[in-house]
Structures are given as C-alpha cells and as structure tokens.
Amino acid sequence: MTAMNRLLPQPLFSLFLLLVWLLLVNTIAPGHLVLGTLLAIALPLISSRFWPDRPRIHSPWKLLRYIAVLLWDIGLANLTVARLILGPTRRLHPAFIHLPLELENEFAIAVLASTISLTPGTVSSDLSPDRKTLLIHALDVEDEATTIATIKQRYERPLREIFESC
C-alpha cells in the first residue's frame, strides 16, 4: 500500500467531505479550505472501521450520470405523484411488488432502495433477510412486470456498473 493510499483510503469520499464542509460554511476562504482539507483527510481515517465492506466506485462518470438521471426522475416523480394525489383516489391500484435483487454490495442496495423511494410512485419497504428481494410498495401499478423491468433497467444496471463491475 502506498503512502497516498494510506492517507486517502477513499479519495472520492474525501472530496465529497471537503465540498460539504465548504458548502456548510458557505465560503471558500483559504482558512476554511485548509480546515476542510484536514477534515476530509481525518474523517475517512477515523471512520474507516464503519466501512468494513467499503464501496468501490468503478466509474465516477457513470455515478454523475446516475445522479443527473435521478434528479430528473425526482422532478418527474413529483409531478406524477401530485397528479395521482389530486386525481380520484378510488381509481388507484396500490400493490406490493417483490423486486429480485442482483446487487450484492450493501451500500449499492441502500442506494437502490433510496432511489426507489424517491422516484415515481414507489417506496421501498422491506429487504428480505438474505438480501435477495426488495419489497416495494407502489401507489399505482398497471403492470407489475413493467415496473420491475423499468427499475432494473434504469437504476439497478447502472448501479451494478458503478459499484460492482470488475
């Protein structure tokens, strides 16, 4: 392990912490740049024990793309849910859906579950003990298979590429 690796075990996490710090103090004064950098180096080192199964990000660009898609979908989700809420509630078809998971990394599953909760008409409600199935509640389902296929294609596949591809 090189010195660089020991000092910065999670470079992206460190960069993220620095950004969060600068946003928190809402300035880019040199003093805060230094303090933020120190925090960005210290926090991952101190908290490294909390990350036994540290997620490896294989392609940061795909992650950025994923975030962009997610933000767009959250916007759409709001419109969809607003329409469903204001429309006649009797015509809704709420249902539980079992989503078979292909992801194995805990962190990736957590990201997928949160994504599902933030996107149109679905809230993730339970993960089976063997981490193979995610229970989702959907507000208005027309076709279960289509919903599953959409989630798999739109979110799970990119997440696999980001966190698990070798």
Add this chain to the structure above:
Amino acid sequence: MLDTLIALFLVIGGAFALIGSIGLARLPDLFMRLHGPTKATTLGVGGILIASVLHFSSRGDGLSLHELLVTLFLFITAPISAYLIARAMLHLRGDDKP
C-alpha cells in the same frame, strides 16, 4: 425581474409542499400516504431552496450555496424515514417476511 423569478419558485415550492400534505390527508391507507411526504415534499422544499439561493446570492455578499446541503440531506433522510415507517407497519401487521 429577479424578484418575480424568486416569487415563482416560492409559489411552485409551496404548491408542491401543499400537495404532499393533501396526499397525507387524503389517501386511504398508510402505505399510500407514505408516497406524499417522500416525493411531493422534496420538490416543494427544492423550490423554496432555489428561491433562497437566488435571493441571498443577489444581495451582493457572494454566491450562497449552502442550501444545496439541505436538499442533499433531505434526499438521504426522506427514504430512510419512509422505510422505517413501512417496516414498522409490516411488523405490526405480522407479516415481517416479504
């Protein structure tokens, strides 16, 4: 001109927050009610925060971006609270296993 834009974002944000709350009151069961607060409210808060960024950045004290963090933390916490409530409900109904 900028004030109009800020007002517009405030109205959009307020409208979505209101719709989220209407959903909470109007939808028939707990699982359906979860959908309002997890989604409609995020855009509601988002709109108000964009208005805040525009307002405070235009006062000449430099760019104000720490509102972005509120959005970030909201996106991280909203799904978790929804998940907790759903889990608790499943547990109460007795079907723990999906």
